[in-house]
Amino acid sequence: ICPGRGFPSILTVCGMAAVWQQVLAVDARYNAYRTPTFPQFRTQYIRRRSQLLRENAKCGFEPGLRRHYLRLRSQLLALRYGPLSEQSSFRASSVRSSRTTLDRMEDFEEDPRAQGARGHRRSVSRGSYQLQAQMNRAVYDERTPGALVPTSVAEASRAMAGDTTLSENYAFAGMHHIFDQHVDSAVPRLQFANDDKHLLACCSLDGTLSIMILSPSPPSVKVVLKGHAGPVTDFAWSLSNDVIVSTSKDGTLRIWNTEDGRCIREVRDPEASELLCCTFQPMNNNLTVVGNSKHLLQVVNISTGKKVKGGSSKLTGRVLSMSFDAPGRILWAGDDRGSVFSFLFDMATGKLTKAKRLVVSEGSPICSISARSWISREARDPSLLINACVNKLLLYRVVDNEGTLQLKRSFPIKHGSQPLHSIFCPLMSFRQGACVVTGSEDACVYFFDVERNTKAIVNKLQGHGGPVLDVSFNCDESLLASADSTGMVIIWRREQK
Numbered sequence: 331i332c333p334g335r336g337f338p339s340i341l342t343v344c345g346m347a348a349v350w351q352q353v354l355a356v357d358a359r360y361n362a363y364r365t366p367t368f369p370q371f372r373t374q375y376i377r378r379r380s381q382l383l384r385e386n387a388k389c390g391f392e393p394g395l396r397r398h399y400l401r402l403r404s405q406l407l408a409l410r411y412g413p414l415s416e417q418s419s420f421r422a423s424s425v426r427s428s429r430t431t432l433d434r435m436e437d438f439e440e441d442p443r444a445q446g447a448r449g450h451r452r453s454v455s456r457g458s459y460q461l462q463a464q465m466n467r468a469v470y471d472e473r474t475p476g477a478l479v480p481t482s483v484a485e486a487s488r489a490m491a492g493d494t495t496l497s498e499n500y501a502f503a504g505m506h507h508i509f510d511q512h513v514d515s516a517v518p519r520l521q522f523a524n525d526d527k528h529l530l531a532c533c534s535l536d537g538t539l540s541i542m543i544l545s546p547s548p549p550s551v552k553v554v555l556k557g558h559a560g561p562v563t564d565f566a567w568s569l570s571n572d573v574i575v576s577t578s579k580d581g582t583l584r585i586w587n588t589e590d591g592r593c594i595r596e597v598r599d600p601e602a603s604e605l606l607c608c609t610f611q612p613m614n615n616n617l618t619v620v621g622n623s624k625h626l627l628q629v630v631n632i633s634t635g636k637k638v639k640g641g642s643s644k645l646t647g648r649v650l651s652m653s654f655d656a657p658g659r660i661l662w663a664g665d666d667r668g669s670v671f672s673f674l675f676d677m678a679t680g681k682l683t684k685a686k687r688l689v690v691s692e693g694s695p696i697c698s699i700s701a702r703s704w705i706s707r708e709a710r711d712p713s714l715l716i717n718a719c720v721n722k723l724l725l726y727r728v729v730d731n732e733g734t735l736q737l738k739r740s741f742p743i744k745h746g747s748q749p750l751h752s753i754f755c756p757l758m759s760f761r762q763g764a765c766v767v768t769g770s771e772d773a774c775v776y777f778f779d780v781e782r783n784t785k786a787i788v789n790k791l792q793g794h795g796g797p798v799l800d801v802s803f804n805c806d807e808s809l810l811a812s813a814d815s816t817g818m819v820i821i822w823r824r825e826q827k
């Protein structure tokens with residue numbers, strides 16, 4: 331039982347639970363090496379380990395003892411299979427097939443001590459959650475320009491949602507599934523499809539992308555997109571999910587049919603430079619913006635494969651990240667020298683006009699930018715979330731129509747050099763607070779409440795074997811996906827009872 335959190339649980343934020351998750355993480359890292367001739371036992375093994383560790387965590391062992399156990403366990407595994415600290419240095423191709431379905435991991439009995447109040451509260455939380463998802467869609471669709479928050483509705487619905495806290499709402503307990511089809515190379519980006527909670531894609535430095543489906547069970551790789559001749563750096567789903575665009579260090583932008591995995595079009599960079607990031611114009615999916623290693627930002631018409639006249643601009647460094655605001659009027663782009671530029675986008679012509687520049691931290695790469703018009707239901711508060719290799723996740727307020735940014739607050743994470751990404755939670759909560767999620771170099775996924783002044787950390791997930799590079803929520807927030815530098819993709823399931 332975790333003292334002082336008002337929520338007795340096996341959750342990760344408290345010390346004891348953290349240790350059992352670390353033990354599971356160590357076991358998960360070595361899973362590909364177990365029973366080389368009987369891969370079907372690996373799933374069973376990890377499931378059983380999870381069950382036992384969870385059960386034991388309730389017995390209240392002294393945390394120091396558990397940490398000692400963790401050290402011993404790591405040493406024994408390293409003796410048995412070799413050290414794993416040098417990521418993917420010796421992963422044999424024969425170990426690739428170990429997909430681990432952990433879908434029944436959450437079916438174990440609750441701690442009886444926690445049963446009463448919590449069991450009841452949880453069931454309330456679940457019902458209201460579905461209601462929340464529906465109302466969210468009906469009333470607050472961000473894609474409807476000018477839609478305003480009707481405060482009375484928000485208050486009424488919060489009352490219906492019950493008195494649940496953000497921590498309870500974002501309690502992700504178990505791993506649902508592990509994908510390891512890219513296990514020798516980093517997976518820099520992953521993203522759930524729009525309005526489809528079981529469809530997900532990721533790109534890899536191995537030169538491919540994969541589209542995965544999580545239902546019907548067991549989850550599987552639907553199709554692998556093959557064609558790039560170099561690491562795939564970024565990709566984006568079109569609004570209707572029929573098309574994916576991707577960028578690669580091979581100097582091409584590719585457009586893929588997501589049904590059959592066919593490459594529909596290949597657009598070469600005129601400067602033959604590495605392409606590092608891409609995004610769709612949210613209001614016109616015929617237009618994609620691409621950033622390259624020669625500091626250039628370029629609007630491309632994907633119906634024709636041609637550059638849009640007036641649709642290019644130079645940054646001060648390699649273009650690493652970008653994001654449109656929801657109406658598609660402002661585009662922010664970040665480079666590896668620490669600058670974020672805002673551009674005004676002309677919808678009729680596709681022209682870009684440079685507006686503002688912010689130096690976040692001179693020389694620190696801007697790895698990730700995410701824009702959001704509403705931070706919570708309380709007020710319109712356009713915001714930008716930035717990862718900039720400064721050991722912090724940064725939250726900015728957008729203060730005018732030209733995209734000027736003002737630092738609102740920051741959250742500590744481990745971030746020195748890896749291309750880490752972060753996101754806003756897709757649904758606006760009826761509860762107090764608003765949530766953001768980020769990867770981190772300490773192999774954890776962090777949830778922060780942007781409106782809580784102290785103890786902003788809401789949850790922390792452990793299970794990755796290397797820096798967590800990207801995270802993505804599905805549309806109803808029932809699943810979270812995270813990807814790391816060792817190529818592992820973990821699907822986490824929201825705790826429901």
Ligand SMILES: *[C@@H]1O[C@H](CO)[C@@H](O)[C@H](O)[C@H]1NC(C)=O
Nearest residue numbers: 613614615616617632633634
């Ligand atoms: C994209 O272009 C095609 C014609 O090539 C047009 O039919 C379609 O409406 C356009 N889509 C958008 C979102 O503008």
Ligand SMILES: *[C@@H]1O[C@H](CO)[C@@H](O)[C@H](O)[C@H]1NC(C)=O
Nearest residue numbers: 616631633634638678679680
């Ligand atoms: C993109 O190309 C299509 C097909 O030629 C054309 O209809 C459309 O107007 C173009 N869009 C822009 C913004 O140039």
